[in-house]
Amino acid sequence: MAERLLVLMILIVTVAVPAGITWSKGRRVEFVLGFLLLGMIWIVAACRLARPSSWWARRFYGPEKMQRALDRFRTEVRKAP
Secondary structure, eight states: OHHHHHHHHHHIIIIIHHHHHHHHTTOHHHHHHHHHTTTHHHHHHHHSOOOTTSHHHHHHOOHHHHHHHHHHHHHHHOOOO
16 A cells, blocks of 8 residues: 555656646646646646746746746747748
8 A cells, every 4th residue: 555655756756747837837838748648748838938927937036037038938929030
């Protein structure tokens, strides 16, 4: 029984937590891709900068990090001339 509990806790830490962080950072495409790639992309997406409009950015980012997020995603929206 203890082994099953340990496996469940490891599964939650390695899959569910990064998936939740990915979703709350506003990275919807990476969240969906995580299902296709068995969750591996969730770990990468959880470490990346959140979208400025996401709950994660509003809750956890200070002025400097929020400015980095705004700069990063502002350039992503611009169209090439």
